[in-house]
Amino acid sequence: MKAVNNTNNNWRDAHNNDAGLPAFLAARVDRYYEARVQQTWAGGHIMMGREPDAQALHLSSNDYLSIARHPEILDAMCTSIRSDGNGLLMSGIFLHGDACPQLLLEDRFARYMGTEASVLCQSGFAANTGLIQSIANAQTPVYVDMMAHMSLWEGIRSAGAKPISFMHNDAEHLEQRIRRYGPGIVMVDSVYSTNGSVCPLQAFADVCAAHDCVFVVDESHSLGTHGPHGAGLVAELGLGDRVHFRTASLAKAFAGRAGIISCSRRFQEYFKFEALPAIFSSTLLPHETAGLAATLDVIERDDWRRTRLASNAAYVRSSLAGFGYNLNGSETQIVALEAGPETQTIVLRDALEARGIFGSVFCAPATAQNRSLIRLSINAAMSDADLERLVEACKAIRDEVQMWNWPSTRRLLERGEGRSRTRQAPALIELPEAA
Incomplete structure (x- = not known):
């Protein structure tokens, strides 16, 4: 398994000391740092990976229709x-x-x-x-x-x-x-x-x-x-x-x-x-x-925004399902890659971010224990090139992140799906001139 990316030294150093809290509260705070930060995340932080550069593909925003800067x-x-x-x-x-x-x-x-x-x-x-x-x-x-x-x-x-x-x-x-x-x-x-x-x-x-x-x-x-x-x-x-x-x-x-x-x-x-x-x-x-x-x-x-969003999302879902990912029934613009244990999700996060893909980490309490994931939020402004970049990255990292051993993948294979699946991705909808 790939080592956890410990690029968070400044974050760790800033959280080494409490503020003289009473013992009962200090013990509760300590349990978080010991159980999650040190034991589970190996001293890093599951939410804090690489810093995105100007070429990064941001898929963590809920701005599905791409109107935040309209x-x-x-x-x-x-x-x-x-x-x-x-x-x-x-x-x-x-x-x-x-x-x-x-x-x-x-x-x-x-x-x-x-x-x-x-x-x-x-x-x-x-x-x-x-x-x-x-x-x-x-x-x-x-x-x-x-x-x-x-x-x-x-x-x-x-x-x-x-x-x-x-x-x-x-x-x-x-x-x-x-x-x-x-x-x-x-x-x-x-x-x-x-x-x-x-x-x-x-x-x-x-x-x-x-x-x-x-x-x-x-x-x-x-x-x-x-x-x-x-x-x-x-x-x-x-x-x-x-x-x-x-x-x-x-x-x-x-x-x-x-x-x-x-x-x-x-x-x-x-x-x-x-x-x-x-x-x-x-x-x-x-x-x-x-x-x-x-x-x-x-x-x-702007109905075209919904049309393009639906087209983009359908293309990504079909492509990733064809690569063997278990998308857990997604039918929308939200596409989740469920790696399972938090340590494995950190490996997935690092593999995607190394290729300039930045999604959202979901872990307990937002998910059940050992069902953590990376959520990819598709948006209407994604170009054909963006979509290809995303699906090619997800295809390339499968062995690196041990996708075939994820609990979600095993559940998919138990249902008779997975490696043999070969879906044809739907055609993309053209962006209008107004985009």
């Missing part, structure tokens, strides 16, 4: 900063008036998502924790997909509710759990951020309707990228009237810093005066609101 969006934000500064800096519960930009944007998001109302929050994390805290309590069974985002789990904890997990994307297992514990709240992601798998929303909507459950769908990784003009997977499947709440982080395809909840008009009022993150956090800044309004213009208009 001139229309930046101009809207700059104009707002010059005219409004940072605004009044107050909790959102004080916002009112027919001309309030944030309230107008909430109405616009509601129309966009095909719902009665929406609430803008400080982040996707605040949206999820605030929502669950305002709809669940200690008596509420909350059914949650075992791969659901950590913010949903934290919402359950903050509500004092009972979390009841079910197997990933398994509607039958969910129904078994509901029959045992009774009606409650069901929470899923439409697209799972760890491996890019897609929730069978229709099947889950059927279970929720049959058992009188509240259905919550986190659309963080499908809002903007899926559905009519990017309105999300729920809208694409025509399930808007069967999903009680949709949440999303607007730090993904919307390339901003906020969260959104779709809801009824009556619930909108209730949430703002019941959810603790809504009450005790400052509202969005004026330039953030202006930027999101301009972003919505671009996302609604």
Whole structure:
């Protein structure tokens, strides 16, 4: 096995001493450095590999539609900063008036998502924790997909509710759990951020309707990228009237810093005066609101970005599957290479970065123990040359990273797939002149 890349001496030296903490806390901090940094990472850091150079291919960003530097969006934000500064800096519960930009944007998001109302929050994390805290309590069974985002789990904890997990994307297992514990709240992601798998929303909507459950769908990784003009997977499947709440982080395809909840008009009022993150956090800044309004213009208009993104992602998935990688059911722009143990993921990270490919390391607690991975986030701006560079690098490193011995590869081979697989990659969609 390749030795761990210990290029993090400055980082290690800066963390050799605590700040005179009491013994009980110092011992807890020490356990992290001893168990993970020293024993597992051999004194390096799994998140800190090489420094990317100007030619690096960055695949760690959630800017799927490649709009983070769009001139229309930046101009809207700059104009707002010059005219409004940072605004009044107050909790959102004080916002009112027919001309309030944030309230107008909430109405616009509601129309966009095909719902009665929406609430803008400080982040996707605040949206999820605030929502669950305002709809669940200690008596509420909350059914949650075992791969659901950590913010949903934290919402359950903050509500004092009972979390009841079910197997990933398994509607039958969910129904078994509901029959045992009774009606409650069901929470899923439409697209799972760890491996890019897609929730069978229709099947889950059927279970929720049959058992009188509240259905919550986190659309963080499908809002903007899926559905009519990017309105999300729920809208694409025509399930808007069967999903009680949709949440999303607007730090993904919307390339901003906020969260959104779709809801009824009556619930909108209730949430703002019941959810603790809504009450005790400052509202969005004026330039953030202006930027999101301009972003919505671009996302609604530029359907070619979704087309190119889907084409790029399909090409990468098909190519990597053809090389024998187990992509764990990805059907989206999120492509995960699951090396398994963290030491092996460091080897994978170093092999990719040596070839100028920089993805995101996911490890516990973002994944289960010994199921760490490198996540590659495909985007709409990737050229044909970028795509070939990526797939050729993944092809070249298979023996170097011992891909054939990964637990995920062995699972694939046990299902009768893997080495013999020879898929034809789909044709790429041409980038428009506007790109």
